[in-house]
Amino acid sequence: MIVIVDFGAGNTRSVLFALQRIGADACLTADAAELKEANGVILPGVGAFGRAMERLKRGNLDAALVDSVSTGKPLLGICLGYQLLFSESHEHGHHVGLGLIKGDVLSFGKGVKIPHMGWNSVEYRKSSCLFEGVENGTFFYFAHSFFVRPAEHAAALAVTDYGGEFVSSVQSGNVFGVQFHPEKSAGAGRVVLENFCRLCRVS
Amino acid sequence: MLAKRIIPCLDIKGDRVVKGVSFKSLADAGDPVGCAVEYQRQGADELVFLDITATLDTRETMVNLVTDIAGEISIPFTVGGGIGSVDHIHRLLDAGADKVSINTAAVYTPELIGEASKIFGAQCVVVAIDAASGDGAWKVYTHSGGRPADIEVVRWAKEVEERGAGEILLTSIDSDGHKAGYDKELTASVAEAVSLPVIASGGAGGPEDIYAVLTGGKADAALAASIFHYGAFSVGEVKEFLAERGVTINSFQKRT
Incomplete structure (x- = not known):
């Protein structure tokens, strides 16, 4: 069972639908205890970083996520969920994140349109089981105004060019993250989700 | 590099597609889910569904339809038509829409833009601006183009940005339906x-119009209805035309 953390930050249902389409056993939950039963966890989300962290804390979901990762279960952060994996964010002030990956979240500078919205290519920096079967340079769907800066280069799986390169996917042990929306990225996104499910041994 | 987007738009009345979509491959051309799946197959980057009746009675129908569409397609889609409250936006997003498009309500209650943006994120708040020229200036129109709002278009665009919109859907009422090209000057x-x-x-009358608005017109995306609905061009054909001329598009060819 893949558990999708539903903390009221939108778009969670799209992730559930995408997993159902590939035949994965998945559910939405806001209950920290359910994370213990999961084979793997997805942290989705759109919206504001600070508000999202507050909601995770209110449901003790922050601690449950850290616990889940420590037991070796795969975790996939998507979009805002990806940014929440990092230590801190400078989105409208300063906010502390889950700290599962060292690094911070910053705003795109001037000179590009914000949000970064639409299909952009993802260029690999190293091979990963997450992108197995997806050709380098494939387009994925993005919709975000902030980007992550991992403290360690080794964490970067892929980069994307938007007024300069930013890290669009990371992996640190069993923690994975993608800035794009695999659930909205047609066939290529489907392959990424299938790969994640395989990691969780649910498909 | 970020790709330019091609967005087919479907008008919905009740739970049916209107304005005669005619795909040979579709047994039921009025079925929104079937049309959505077909457009995804053709390589559409996103879809827009406009509820053209948009009364309180049909609101529930649209919410259910959004769930059906979200269950079947894996590209983003926007829902518009008669959206006027945070609660209504919440219901549509919760049902599976990626973005909502606000038009008349944005003009009459502009604080809705900021409220929605704060709660759901700017990326899901599209402000639709219907523009018509007159007296040498482009003015905003509401109520499906039926009522002038006496606001200058560029000034309104800047205001919706300040208020927290994530995207602008700009329609030229003067050009709409004429198939003689987008209004490039307005768009730029x-x-x-x-x-x-x-x-x-x-x-939009053909691929060359889409090319023109994405280049000279400086648009990030082009929305079109009839050229796709009647099968004059497929989304794939338009993208091929653009790619041959050096426009970055997602052909959806690269995969495995």
Whole structure:
């Protein structure tokens, strides 16, 4: 069972639908205890970083996520969920994140349109089981105004060019993250989700 | 590099597609889910569904339809038509829509833009601007183009950006339905005035019009209805035309 953390930050249902389409056993939950039963966890989300962290804390979901990762279960952060994996964010002030990956979240500078919205290519920096079967340079769907800066280069799986390169996917042990929306990225996104499910041994 | 987007738009009445979509491959051309799946197959980047009846009675129908569409397609889609409250937006997003498009309500209650943006994120708040020229200036119209609002278009575009919109869907009422090309000057003037993505709408007659608005018109995306619905061109054909001329598009070819 893949558990999708539903903390009221939108778009969670799209992730559930995408997993159902590939035949994965998945559910939405806001209950920290359910994370213990999961084979793997997805942290989705759109919206504001600070508000999202507050909601995770209110449901003790922050601690449950850290616990889940420590037991070796795969975790996939998507979009805002990806940014929440990092230590801190400078989105409208300063906010502390889950700290599962060292690094911070910053705003795109001037000179590009914000949000970064639409299909952009993802260029690999190293091979990963997450992108197995997806050709380098494939387009994925993005919709975000902030980007992550991992403290360690080794964490970067892929980069994307938007007024300069930013890290669009990371992996640190069993923690994975993608800035794009695999659930909205047609066939290529489907392959990424299938790969994640395989990691969780649910498909 | 970020790709330019091609966005087919479907008008919905009740739970049916209107304005005669005619795909040979579809047994039921009025079925929104079937049309959505077909457009995804053709390589559409996103879809827009406009509820053209948009009464309180049909609101529930649309919410259910959104869930059906979200269950079947894996590209983003926007829902518009008669959206006027945070609660209504919440219901549509919760049902599976990726973005909502606000038009008349944005003009009459502009604080809705900021409220929605704060709660759901700017990326899901599209402000639709219907523009018509007159007295040498482009003015905003509401109520499906039926009522002038006496606001200058570029000024309004800047205001919606400040208020927290994530995208602008700009329709030229003058060009809409004429298939003689988008209004490139209007589109460029808005695209240059704001740092939000701008979707051009109204006037597509063929791939060359889409090329023109994405290049000279400086649009980030082009929305079209009839050229796709009647099968004059497929989305794939338009993208091929653009790619041959050096426009970055997602052909959806690269995969495995």
